[in-house]
Amino acid sequence: MKLLEIKNLHAKIGDKPILRGINLCINAGEVHAIMGPNGSGKSTLCQVLGGREGFEVTEGSVTYDGKNLLELSTEERATAGLLLGFQHPVEIPGVKNIYLLKEALNAQRAARGLDEIDTFAFMKQVRELTKTMGMDDAFLHRGVNAGFSGGEKKRNEILQMLLLQPKLALLDETDSGLDIDALKVVSEGINMLRGADRGIVLVTHYQRLLSYVEPDFVHILYKGKIIKSGDKSLALQLEAEGYQDILEAAS
Amino acid sequence: MTEQHITEQQEIEHLMQREYKYGFTTDIEQDIIPPGLNEDVIRLISAKKNEPEFLLEWRLKAYRHWLTMTPPTWAHVHYPPIDYQALSYYAAPKTADELAEIEASKPQSLDEVDPKLLETYEKLGIPLHERAVLAGVVQPSNVAVDAVFDSVSVTTTFKAKLAEAGVIFCSFSEAVHNHPDLIKKYLGTVVPAGDNYYAALNSAVFSDGSFVFVPKGVRCPMELSTYFRINAKNTGQFERTLIVAEEGAHVSYLEGCTAPQRDENQLHAAVVELVALDDATIKYSTVQNWYPGDEEGKGGIYNFVTKRGDARGARSKITWTQVEAGSAITWKYPSCILRGDDSVGEFYSVAVSNNYQQVDSGTKMIHLGKRTRSTIVSKSISAGHSQNAYRGLVHIAKSADDARNYTQCDALLIGDRNGAHTFPYIEAKNSTAQIEHEATTSKISDDQIFYLQSRGISEENATNMIVNGFCKEVFNELPMEFAVEAQALLAVSLEGSVG
Numbered sequence: 001m002k003l004l005e006i007k008n009l010h011a012k013i014g015d016k017p018i019l020r021g022i023n024l025c026i027n028a029g030e031v032h033a034i035m036g037p038n039g040s041g042k043s044t045l046c047q048v049l050g051g052r053e054g055f056e057v058t059e060g061s062v063t064y065d066g067k068n069l070l071e072l073s074t075e076e077r078a079t080a081g082l083l084l085g086f087q088h089p090v091e092i093p094g095v096k097n098i099y100l101l102k103e104a105l106n107a108q109r110a111a112r113g114l115d116e117i118d119t120f121a122f123m124k125q126v127r128e129l130t131k132t133m134g135m136d137d138a139f140l141h142r143g144v145n146a147g148f149s150g151g152e153k154k155r156n157e158i159l160q161m162l163l164l165q166p167k168l169a170l171l172d173e174t175d176s177g178l179d180i181d182a183l184k185v186v187s188e189g190i191n192m193l194r195g196a197d198r199g200i201v202l203v204t205h206y207q208r209l210l211s212y213v214e215p216d217f218v219h220i221l222y223k224g225k226i227i228k229s230g231d232k233s234l235a236l237q238l239e240a241e242g243y244q245d246i247l248e249a250a251s
Numbered sequence: 252m253t254e255q256h257i258t259e260q261q262e263i264e265h266l267m268q269r270e271y272k273y274g275f276t277t278d279i280e281q282d283i284i285p286p287g288l289n290e291d292v293i294r295l296i297s298a299k300k301n302e303p304e305f306l307l308e309w310r311l312k313a314y315r316h317w318l319t320m321t322p323p324t325w326a327h328v329h330y331p332p333i334d335y336q337a338l339s340y341y342a343a344p345k346t347a348d349e350l351a352e353i354e355a356s357k358p359q360s361l362d363e364v365d366p367k368l369l370e371t372y373e374k375l376g377i378p379l380h381e382r383a384v385l386a387g388v389v390q391p392s393n394v395a396v397d398a399v400f401d402s403v404s405v406t407t408t409f410k411a412k413l414a415e416a417g418v419i420f421c422s423f424s425e426a427v428h429n430h431p432d433l434i435k436k437y438l439g440t441v442v443p444a445g446d447n448y449y450a451a452l453n454s455a456v457f458s459d460g461s462f463v464f465v466p467k468g469v470r471c472p473m474e475l476s477t478y479f480r481i482n483a484k485n486t487g488q489f490e491r492t493l494i495v496a497e498e499g500a501h502v503s504y505l506e507g508c509t510a511p512q513r514d515e516n517q518l519h520a521a522v523v524e525l526v527a528l529d530d531a532t533i534k535y536s537t538v539q540n541w542y543p544g545d546e547e548g549k550g551g552i553y554n555f556v557t558k559r560g561d562a563r564g565a566r567s568k569i570t571w572t573q574v575e576a577g578s579a580i581t582w583k584y585p586s587c588i589l590r591g592d593d594s595v596g597e598f599y600s601v602a603v604s605n606n607y608q609q610v611d612s613g614t615k616m617i618h619l620g621k622r623t624r625s626t627i628v629s630k631s632i633s634a635g636h637s638q639n640a641y642r643g644l645v646h647i648a649k650s651a652d653d654a655r656n657y658t659q660c661d662a663l664l665i666g667d668r669n670g671a672h673t674f675p676y677i678e679a680k681n682s683t684a685q686i687e688h689e690a691t692t693s694k695i696s697d698d699q700i701f702y703l704q705s706r707g708i709s710e711e712n713a714t715n716m717i718v719n720g721f722c723k724e725v726f727n728e729l730p731m732e733f734a735v736e737a738q739a740l741l742a743v744s745l746e747g748s749v750g
Contacts, residue, residue: 050701050705051704051705052701053697053701073704074701074704074705075704075705075707075708075709075710077705078704078705078706078707078708079707083705084705086702086705089702090696090698090699090701090702092699092702092703092716092717092720093720094717094719094720094721094723095716095717095719095720096720099716099720100703100706100716103706103708103712103716104706104707104708107706107707107708108707111707143720144702160706164706164707
């Protein structure tokens with residue numbers, strides 16, 4: 001089953017074209033990794049798929065779960081099961097983490113015609129997840145990402161993902177800034193989401209994450225285009241040889 | 252806690268859907284003194300209210316002083332000069348004359364209350380049980396309401412229960428008749444008749460208001476609350492409130508305002524005086540929602556208010572909590588005179604401004620006694636083309652050994668066409684004073700909104716979450732029944748300010 005189909009996607013910011021014809025198809029049950037050097041358009045792709053304002057799609061289409069994704073608002077994409085994990089999760093002091101979690105979960109439930117979740121069931125679920133992510137319960141009552149270390153912010157992203165159980169998780173450099181212990185915890189979290197009816201897209205610079213979360217497909221993004229796709233061995237090749245050779249070979 | 256916030260969020264969502272809902276006028280015949288102000292008008296007001304001689308003299312003295320004064324110009328607000336001769340200084344529902352003549356003729360049951368008035372309370376969203384009480388139907392509750400419809404208290408509730416505890420809670424006019432000694436003893440002792448331009452005007456022409464007296468050692472058994480409304484065209488509203496807590500007494504007073512929509516500007520110049528004797532505590536909470544004017548800045552209430560508490564006794568405590576959401580112009584500085592040794596003053600404020608609203612608000616903490624402590628937490632939220640200023644004075648007198656103050660001023664900006672300003676004044680005449688001042692200015696960023704949206708939360712709810720988070724410290728100080736209303740108010744006030 002096709003979960004996400006990107007066809008010839010072009011996008012620009014201001015006058016500057018960044019995505020120049022991306023084609024990508026993600027089926028349920030698959031894990032894809034998108035790799036590429038700095039400035040290749042990885043984060044822009046995530047932002048465009050997430051519905052961020054300021055990017056103009058000039059050509060192409062994106063179909064998500066049978067819907068025209070580009071016509072949906074950011075919150076509609078979210079409640080339709082698309083989750084964007086941020087490279088730099090923003091700090092929102094004053095808004096408690098637990099409050100965000102509950103609001104977000106209830107938004108998902110409302111979109112499915114469900115009642116708000118029972119508080120006890122919710123707390124139980126959240127406590128289990130904080131444990132899974134190796135986080136102290138105290139963090140639930142702190143402001144969203146406020147004063148969090150880089151690692152805590154990423155754990156928080158994964159915790160949200162596990163709570164919301166998205167159909168498609170789009171994780172933008174979730175591994176950046178993580179020490180090895182945190183990387184393991186985050187990877188385990190991602191693996192927990194893996195399933196026959198879900199898709200995961202890992203956007204990353206490094207092979208490191210991929211040895212914990214093994215991708216079914218690896219794509220190399222360069223100058224706004226996917227120039228090469230392969231299986232997990234492509235990531236290993238990249239790690240061994242660097243971008244230069246592959247880029248040269250592809251161009 | 253969390254659960255509570257989440258139900259409040261729903262409440263907000265519900266309220267987001269509507270426009271300023273109190274924009275209506277009740278069609279009741281008004282008994283209005285013709286516009287204009289002179290000594291005869293003051294004599295007429297006093298006579299209509301059948302006041303004792305000392306009060307008339309007090310009014311006239313205030314008026315004569317007012318004539319020598321000019322309106323203050325230092326506030327960061329702009330408006331055309333007010334023609335005080337074009338205003339009416341007294342309006343009361345038709346039954347007012349009878350009420351003044353015979354106290355007992357006040358409406359005691361639903362049948363005696365003008366049905367249109369009841370309708371008004373319904374539109375205002377006054378809780379059902381309070382409405383029932385207003386209508387004279389006795390029901391158990393913990394909130395007493397002294398409803399002010401224009402200038403005259405229509406009915407006062409829970410008197411029996413309060414009387415049992417020895418608490419006096421009545422309209423100011425009633426207090427003038429029934430407790431003249433207390434009025435004589437305390438009126439003008441905190442805000443003198445000639446204190447400032449608007450206070451002097453109020454002292455000369457005040458129509459009615461509330462009076463609270465909590466005797467020695469009594470803890471008031473319920474929250475006291477008053478709803479104020481402006482309802483008559485071209486009618487200045489001059490409320491006067493006096494609250495006295497004797498030694499060891501304890502009282503919490505809630506004040507909430509809504510006003511009907513008007514094209515022409517209206518003046519509201521209230522005076523509130525609080526007196527706390529030894530070990531007494533007074534908590535005064537306000538949710539202010541006067542009509543703010545339309546999106547172009549047309550109309551709206553001028554809210555020029557003098558509120559001051561005198562922590563007269565040792566170990567007394569006065570807390571002001573305010574949520575200021577309405578009015579075209581707000582000029583308001585609820586203050587504490589910390590006279591008693593070890594007395595405590597607190598000021599918690601949320602001031603939100605949108606469209607063309609102008610706010611110049613803050614507090615004065617005057618430390619006179621030894622070891623006096625004050626806390627100021629001010630949160631301003633500016634949206635649209637509004638201007639929002641915090642103005643605060645912390646004064647440590649020579650006599651105030653070991654006084655402490657902590658001030659926190661946070662400003663939140665929504666959009667880029669508005670202004671947040673901070674004017675802190677610190678005067679320390681005693682070297683043992685410890686004064687802390689913290690200030691922050693932040694903006695709701697697109698990144699924050701996008702982050703919350705990407706979690707399935709709508710833009711407006713995302714804004715409300717951030718705004719409510721920003722104000723939490725202050726909302727936590729509000730009595731429960733006000734906290735929900737306050738959050739709802741903020742949502743309504745900031746409607747359409749994002750995007």
